[in-house]
Amino acid sequence: MKNKSGNMRKNKNGKNDISRAETIPRSGAENISWFDPFTRWMLVIMFALLFMIFAVSKYMDVHKMTGGGTDDTVNAMASRVARVKAHPFVNLPGDAQVGAFSVANFFAGMIVGHNWKKLFGREDKRVEREKEKK
Secondary structure, three states: OEOOOOOEOEOOOOOEOOOOOOEEEEEOOEEEEOOOHHHHHHHHHHHHHHHHHHHHHHHHHHOOOOOOOHHHHHHHHHHHHHOOOOOOOOOOOOOHHHHHHHHHHHHHHHHHHHOHHHHHOOOOHHHHHHHHHO
């Protein structure tokens, strides 16, 4: 990243600092970091949990294990009523599909919540008026 004078920032060892998160200009000289350490760790944990859910689901499928849950019951009832075989978008056994989407939605909510002010925050009207006067 470059500093205000246009030169590359140096880290403690004197090397160019490229490890900082990319920033997106907001207004004027203000920059917002979107891929901060919190977001990075939430994504790493989320993908690790999703990988485990999909790995266990694949194991259950290979060994013909049933993880019967509410989805299987509801799909069977819907197929009988509609007289059409239900085909889920992601075919995971039992309630693994509900678990996978729940994990993904939980972490998406954590990341959006962490970045809420960056996304929707507004400065005080007093601060905005002071900036307009300058």
